[in-house]
Structures are given as C-alpha cells and as structure tokens.
Amino acid sequence: MMGSLRRIGAVAGNTFLEAVRQKVFAVLLVFGLVLIYGANYFTEFSFQEQFKFLKDLGYAAISLTGLLVGLLGATQLIPGEIERRTILTALCRPLRRWEFIVGKYLGLSILLSVMIGVMAVAVAGVLGWKEAQLIAREGSDPAVAALIRAEARDPRLIQAVVLLEVKLAVVAAIAVFFSTVATSTTFVMAMTLMVYLIGHLQSVAREQWLESGEVASWAAKFFLAGVAFLVPDFNLYNLIDEIVAGNAVSWRSTLEVVGYSGVYIAVLLTAASVVFEGRDI
Amino acid sequence: MGWFRGRVLALEGLDMEVHRGEVFGLLGPNGSGKSTAMKMILGLLRPTRGRAEVCGYRAGTIAARRQIGFLPENPYFPNFLSGAELVRYYGRLSGMGGRVLEKRIQELLEMVRLGGEAGKRPLRTYSKGMLQRAGLAGAMVGDPEILMLDEPTAGVDPAGSREIRDLILELRQRGKTVIFSSHLLEQVEDVADRVIILHRGQKLREGRLDDLLTRKKEWEVNVQGLKEEDRKELRGWLEKRGVQVVREGAPRERLEDYFLRSLPEEKRR
Amino acid sequence: MTQSQRKATYGFTGPTAVAIREKLGQGLALAALGGFRGLAANALMLQAHGAWEEQQWVRVRSSLELATLLQPRVAVFWDTASWHLAWNAAVAAERYSGEPSETRRRLEARRWVEAGRSLLERGTKAVPERALLFQRLGDLYWQRLEDYQAAADCYRQAIAKGDAPSYLERFVGYALDKAGDKRGALAYFRELRAQMGTPPNPERRPEVVDREILKLEKELAGQASAKKK
Numbered sequence: 206m207m208g209s210l211r212r213i214g215a216v217a218g219n220t221f222l223e224a225v226r227q228k229v230f231a232v233l234l235v236f237g238l239v240l241i242y243g244a245n246y247f248t249e250f251s252f253q254e255q256f257k258f259l260k261d262l263g264y265a266a267i268s269l270t271g272l273l274v275g276l277l278g279a280t281q282l283i284p285g286e287i288e289r290r291t292i293l294t295a296l297c298r299p300l301r302r303w304e305f306i307v308g309k310y311l312g313l314s315i316l317l318s319v320m321i322g323v324m325a326v327a328v329a330g331v332l333g334w335k336e337a338q339l340i341a342r343e344g345s346d347p348a349v350a351a352l353i354r355a356e357a358r359d360p361r362l363i364q365a366v367v368l369l370e371v372k373l374a375v376v377a378a379i380a381v382f383f384s385t386v387a388t389s390t391t392f393v394m395a396m397t398l399m400v401y402l403i404g405h406l407q408s409v410a411r412e413q414w415l416e417s418g419e420v421a422s423w424a425a426k427f428f429l430a431g432v433a434f435l436v437p438d439f440n441l442y443n444l445i446d447e448i449v450a451g452n453a454v455s456w457r458s459t460l461e462v463v464g465y466s467g468v469y470i471a472v473l474l475t476a477a478s479v480v481f482e483g484r485d486i
Numbered sequence: 487m488g489w490f491r492g493r494v495l496a497l498e499g500l501d502m503e504v505h506r507g508e509v510f511g512l513l514g515p516n517g518s519g520k521s522t523a524m525k526m527i528l529g530l531l532r533p534t535r536g537r538a539e540v541c542g543y544r545a546g547t548i549a550a551r552r553q554i555g556f557l558p559e560n561p562y563f564p565n566f567l568s569g570a571e572l573v574r575y576y577g578r579l580s581g582m583g584g585r586v587l588e589k590r591i592q593e594l595l596e597m598v599r600l601g602g603e604a605g606k607r608p609l610r611t612y613s614k615g616m617l618q619r620a621g622l623a624g625a626m627v628g629d630p631e632i633l634m635l636d637e638p639t640a641g642v643d644p645a646g647s648r649e650i651r652d653l654i655l656e657l658r659q660r661g662k663t664v665i666f667s668s669h670l671l672e673q674v675e676d677v678a679d680r681v682i683i684l685h686r687g688q689k690l691r692e693g694r695l696d697d698l699l700t701r702k703k704e705w706e707v708n709v710q711g712l713k714e715e716d717r718k719e720l721r722g723w724l725e726k727r728g729v730q731v732v733r734e735g736a737p738r739e740r741l742e743d744y745f746l747r748s749l750p751e752e753k754r755r
Numbered sequence: 756m757t758q759s760q761r762k763a764t765y766g767f768t769g770p771t772a773v774a775i776r777e778k779l780g781q782g783l784a785l786a787a788l789g790g791f792r793g794l795a796a797n798a799l800m801l802q803a804h805g806a807w808e809e810q811q812w813v814r815v816r817s818s819l820e821l822a823t824l825l826q827p828r829v830a831v832f833w834d835t836a837s838w839h840l841a842w843n844a845a846v847a848a849e850r851y852s853g854e855p856s857e858t859r860r861r862l863e864a865r866r867w868v869e870a871g872r873s874l875l876e877r878g879t880k881a882v883p884e885r886a887l888l889f890q891r892l893g894d895l896y897w898q899r900l901e902d903y904q905a906a907a908d909c910y911r912q913a914i915a916k917g918d919a920p921s922y923l924e925r926f927v928g929y930a931l932d933k934a935g936d937k938r939g940a941l942a943y944f945r946e947l948r949a950q951m952g953t954p955p956n957p958e959r960r961p962e963v964v965d966r967e968i969l970k971l972e973k974e975l976a977g978q979a980s981a982k983k984k
Contacts, residue, residue: 211583212581214578215578222567223566247801250804250835251835257829261796269791289562290562291563291564293530293561294556294557294558294561294625297554298576299552299581446826446829449793450830451829485532486531
C-alpha cells in the first residue's frame with residue numbers, strides 16, 4: 206500500500222513539476238489582465254450588475270483557463286509521453302499501469318487546483334478593489350455600503366470555486382480516459398470537447414425530447430438514457446450561476462454535486478486503467 | 487498496431503535463453519525484431535503466443551520488472567529534469583526513497599561520471615553520450631539483476647561508446663546480466679559472451695561468440711621482426727607440410743583504436 | 756426547471772438549443788450552451804444597454820427577454836428589464852415627438868408599462884424567495900399604474916420574504932393611505948407599531964410610524980366630524 210502511494214506520488218509530483226517548469230503558470234498572467242480590464246468595463250451599470258458581470262467574467266475566465274490547461278495537460282499525459290517515448294522508461298519500472306494513470310491524473314488535478322486557487326484569489330482581489338471603488342462612489346448611505354460589501358465578500362464564492370474545481374477535475378478525467386484509448390492528441394482534445402458540449406446540452410435535449418409533450422421514439426429515449434448515463438450532466442455545475450446571481454445555495458447541494466463528480470472521476474479512471482492495462486506500448 | 491492498420495508479424499518462433507552473469511547480444515538489421523523482443527520481456531508488448539520468464543517470474547509482472555533495468559533506444563527523458571532528478575524519479579518509481587535513495591543516486595552518478603555539477607544540469611543541456619549515461623544510471627537505480635540496453639551506443643561518438651562498453655564489462659564483473667541489442671557489430675564483438683542473430687522476426691543463429699566466430703580450421707600467429715626473405719622461407723615450410731596459407735600480410739589496426747590513440751589523453755575519456 | 760415547469764410558470768416554454776442558436780447567433784449560442792450562460796446573458800444586457808442609449812426600444816426588449824430567459828434566476832436582470840420597459844421605454848413613448856396624437860402616445864406608453872409589469876410578474880415566479888422583484892412590482896403599480904392597493908399587496912409579499920429593506924414596511928401603510936383606505940392604513944400602522952416591541956429598534960423608525968398613526972387618526976376624526984355635519 207505504502208509502495209503504491211509512493212509510486213503514485215512520484216508520478217504525480219513529476220507531472221506537476223513538468224507543468225511548472227514548462228511555465229504553464231504564465232497563462233495566469235493573461236487571465237489576470239483580462240480580469241483587470243473587465244473590472245473597469247461595466248461602470249455605467251448598477252453595482253449589483255457590476256458585481257455580477259465581474260463574478261461571471263472571473264469564473265468564466267477561470268473555467269476557460271482551467272479547461273485549456275486541463276485539456277492540453279491531459280493530452281500530454283499519455284499520447285504526448287508515447288510520442289516523446291518517455292513513457293517506456295517509466296512503465297518498465299515495477300510500476301502498475303493503474304498507478305501510472307492515477308499518478309498522472311493526480312498531478313494534473315493538483316496543478317489545476319493550484320491554478321484555480323490562485324485565480325480565485327485574484328478574483329477576490331479584484332472584487333475587493335471594486336468594492337473600494339463603489340463605496341467611494343456610492344457608499345455614503347451605510348445601507349448601500351453594506352450591500353456592496355455583502356456582494357464583494359460573499360462567502361458562497363468559496364462554494365463556487367469548489368464547484369469549478371470539481372467540474373474541471375471531471376473534464377480532466379474525461380481527457381485522461383480518452384488519452385488511454387487514442388494515439389493522437391488532436392483526437393483526445395476533440396473527443397473531450399465533444400463530451401463537454403454534450404454534457405451541457407443533454408439536459409436541454411432531454412427536456413426537449415422527453416418532456417415537451419412530443420412523442421419521442423423508443424430509440425430516442427434509449428439513446429438519451431444512454432447519454433445521460435455515460436456523460437456527466439454538466440448543468441449540475443450551474444449552481445455556480447445561482448451563487449453569482451446572489452441566490453442561496455446550500456453546502457449540501459454543493460457537496461452532492463462534489464459526490465456525483467467523484468463517482469464519475471472514479472469510474473473514468475477505472476475505465477482508463479483497464480484500457481491502458483491491455484495497451485501495447 | 488493501431489485499430490485500422492494491418493497487423494505485422496514482428497517476431498516468429500523465437501526461442502531464446504540468457505544465462506545469469508553473461509553479456510548477451512541481440513543482433514540484426516533494423517526491423518529484425520530486436521526491440522520487439524526486448525519489449526516483450528519487459529511486458530510493454532504482449533506476445534500473441536508463447537511465454538517469457540525473467541528469473542522465474544512471468545515477464546511483465548511487477549516481480550519480473552523488479553529484476554530488470556531498461557535503457558530504450560534513443561531515449562527521450564523528461565528534459566525538464568536534471569540528471570540527479572531523473573535518477574531520483576526512477577528510484578521512486580522503483581519503490582525507493584529517503585536517504586537510501588539519495589546515497590544510491592550519488593553512487594550511480596559517480597559511476598557513470600555525471601557526479602557533481604553535471605548531475606545538477608537539466609537534461610536538455612546534455613550531449614548524447616551524457617544522456618545515455620544518465621539513462622544507464624536510471625536503469626540501475628533499483629539494483630536490478632538484469633540490464634537491458636537497446637542500441638546503447640547509437641548516435642554516440644567513439645569515446646562515449648567505449649565508455650559505455652567499459653561500463654557493460656564492469657557490470658558483468660559485478661555479476662550482473664546484460665542484454666543489449668545493436669546493429670554496430672564491432673561493438674558487440676568487444677563485449678558479448680553470447681549472441682543471437684535475428685532477421686525479419688526470425689532467429690538465424692545463436693551461440694557463444696567464440697564458437698560462432700572462430701574459424702576452427704585456421705590458426706593465426708602475429709609476429710614482429712620477420713624479414714622479407716624469411717617470409718618466403720616460412721611460406722615454403724608451411725606448404726611443404728600441406729598447410730594452406732589463407733591470408734598473409736601486415737595486420738590492420740581497427741580504425742576505432744587508431745582514432746582513440748590519435749586523440750590527446752584527456753579527450754579519450 | 757424543466758420545460759413543463761417553465762410552461763406552467765411563465766406560460767411559455769424555455770429556450771431549446773435550436774431556439775437559442777437562432778436568436779443568439781453562433782458565438783453567443785456556443786457560449787450559452789457550452790456552460791457560459793452568465794457571459795452570454797451579460798452580453799445581452801450590454802446589448803440592451805447599448806440599444807437603450809440609441810432609444811431602440813424593440814431591441815432593448817428582445818435582448819432583455821432573452822437575457823432573462825437564459826438566466827431566469829438572476830433577480831437583477833428582471834429588475835433592470837422592468838425599469839427599461841415600464842419606465843424608460845414608456846416615458847420615451849409618451850414624449851415621442853413623431854406621434855402627434857397624445858392619446859396614441861399614452862396608449863403606447865401604457866403598452867410598455869404593461870410589458871414591464873408582465874415581465875416582473877414572471878420574474879417573481881422565477882425568483883420567488885427574494886423580496887427585490889416583489890418590491891419592484893409594487894413600485895411599478897404605485898408609480899406607473901397608480902394602483903396603490905396592488906402596490907400595498909406587493910410590498911406585503913416582499914416583506915414576507917425577510918430580505919426587504921426596513922423602510923418598506925412603512926410603504927405598505929403609505930400605499931393603503933394613498934389608495935384611499937385610511938382605516939386599513941391606520942390599522943396596519945398600529946399593528947406595525949405594536950410589533951416593534953419595547954424598546955423598539957430605532958432602525959424601524961418608530962417615531963415615523965407614530966407620526967403616521969397620529970396623522971391618520973386626525974384625518975379619520977376630521978372625516979367623521981365632517982360626515983356628522
């Protein structure tokens with residue numbers, strides 16, 4: 206058991222180190238600039254709208270950056286290593302294949318977590334800056350000032366960050382799964398993006414086909430049920446939108462989504478390990 | 487092969503045995519199946535039929551892989567690591583850690599002459615020979631019984647090749663078994679005890695080098711100081727006794743030896 | 756919310772993927788369907804803002820309705836949308852120099868106010884747990900439709916949510932007063948004052964409530980004596 210953990214830790218640490226030394230974090234600079242630009246963009250709107258725009262922008266930027274890093278990172282994990290042939294010297298060690306997969310995924314997840322954490326702190330910083338700006342401009346009425354502060358320092362934003370992290374962790378797991386099946390990095394990215402889109406669309410499709418009152422064919426129902434089973438429902442993460450809208454979201458709902466995501470990640474990694482076990486290198 | 491590509495028979499009917507403590511050479515031109523054989527022993531490829539065992543364990547199992555240290559052909563290492571970090575990574579993958587691992591890293595780097603500052607530089611600054619030596623250190627970190635080297639001197643200059651060959655001989659001295667493949671035949675000749683010759687996936691020959699290469703019907707004597715007129719007499723003496731002179735003349739030195747002799751002392755290393 | 760729930764609530768079905776793609780154009784549709792609904796909705800609000808500056812009221816309305824469709828749970832969208840329709844567009848219609856008939860101008864303005872009202876009604880169903888939209892609906896009834904009884908009802912509903920500003924509780928009484936229901940207003944203020952307890956929370960301005968009670972008592976007494984005469 207300890208041996209397993211040590212080996213997984215070695216793979217994870219190496220994956221993380223590679224990303225750091227390849228200056229992946231430089232992308233955060235772009236992110237920071239986007240945020241700062243956005244912070245000054247909507248100043249003619251009400252302060253609630255300004256905060257909403259800023260939070261949406263911040264979380265969308267985190268999402269997009271995380272998606273990019275997660276996708277590119279995952280394609281490097283296995284197809285990239287096979288192309289560069291660095292995988293041979295790792296897999297010939299007394300290292301089980303599933304340990305390699307889990308370690309690679311863990312390294313990528315830790316990288317994503319660190320990046321998301323840094324970006325979330327940046328968002329909080331910009332919100333604080335906005336708070337100061339708005340209080341200087343409109344905060345003479347203490348009631349208004351209190352509302353502005355409440356928008357900027359909403360503790361539910363932590364839940365939003367947790368949901369974002371977990372969503373990106375699922376995307377990374379999907380990419381890892383495809384990277385054990387495919388040989389081409391382009392294929393991995395394309396398939397992962399497709400599943401991502403389907404994951405968002407499936408609830409819309411389900412509503413359209415199953416509940417709009419139209420008569421859906423047996424085949425359509427079966428197909429949609431299959432999709433619902435295989436593809437995670439990314440609309441669950443719209444709790445983030447609820448938080449940004451200022452509506453109450455319980456920790457319980459958040460943790461349920463975290464649990465759901467955990468199950469998907471476990472299934473995906475298991476499937477990836479099974480596929481990789483039988484793969485000739 | 488991939489999903490939609492045709493299948494290729496890379497190896498057929500290979501029957502091979504390597505004894506403990508010997509240096510075993512896998513010979514053959516490109517595409518003969520040397521790398522395939524090595525990968526099957528390592529469990530990176532699975533044979534469609536047949537069986538391989540390593541020190542009594544089925545090939546590809548964790549126990550079998552513990553016995554082997556592998557250096558692939560033209561290896562690409564994670565070039566963001568330094569030499570020492572590479573060996574540390576492979577050590578951890580082999581289940582080692584702590585001070586034991588650190589000590590082993592220093593020993594190995596000294597052995598392959600990458601100790602000190604050289605070991606701290608990133609791998610992307612290494613020459614080909616240095617990369618091979620770093621890879622060798624990585625392969626040996628778990629103190630395996632068997633070293634498998636796929637084309638270890640490919641792309642390395644003669645001085646570097648000689649170093650690698652010296653290392654192989656040293657490993658044999660220490661009781662290790664070395665299996666290596668090469669298509670540079672003179673280099674194999676220097677170190678191997680036994681060889682197998684493959685061609686298009688099939689075994690052509692196998693045996694001890696001495697047995698395979700010795701022209702048993704011939705005898706070679708190198709002399710110095712034999713005058714021109716005495717040469718004739720010697721030839722005559724031999725022919726009288728029914729001995730056929732197959733070849734005569736001044737022996738040629740190997741180009742590699744000549745090359746190395748020509749370099750200044752410090753460049754030979 | 757499922758399609759059928761949306762139909763039951765708003766009286767229309769929500770956006771399908773096809774509808775979104777048609778109405779939003781490719782870029783926004785991709786963003787909306789790809790999980791960046793917030794950004795797409797914000798872009799629509801920006802569009803509405805731009806259209807407002809150019810006084811293009813039809814575009815204002817369509818952008819706002821689409822934004823609220825994409826993100827029905829954002830109260831501030833409904834709030835802004837109703838403001839643009841029931842206030843800005845309506846006032847612009849009233850003052851529109853291109854229409855000589857005052858009656859027609861007033862009718863047009865009224866149409867915009869009704870559009871704002873119906874939008875806000877939908878908003879209160881989409882975000883039923885917060886006071887904001889009920890309060891805004893009350894403001895709309897008061898300021899744009901002069902239906903003070905309805906305003907009072909809306910303010911009551913807002914207060915029941917628990918997150919209404921404290922001054923709103925007095926506005927119920929003011930609305931009742933303005934609607935002509937002085938007895939109702941008095942009863943309300945007395946009940947309110949009694950609820951404040953001893954000592955009352957100064958933020959609830961008990962002195963203002965006391966003043967209103969006195970004023971209403973005087974007015975009702977004056978009315979009663981006028982009747983006797």
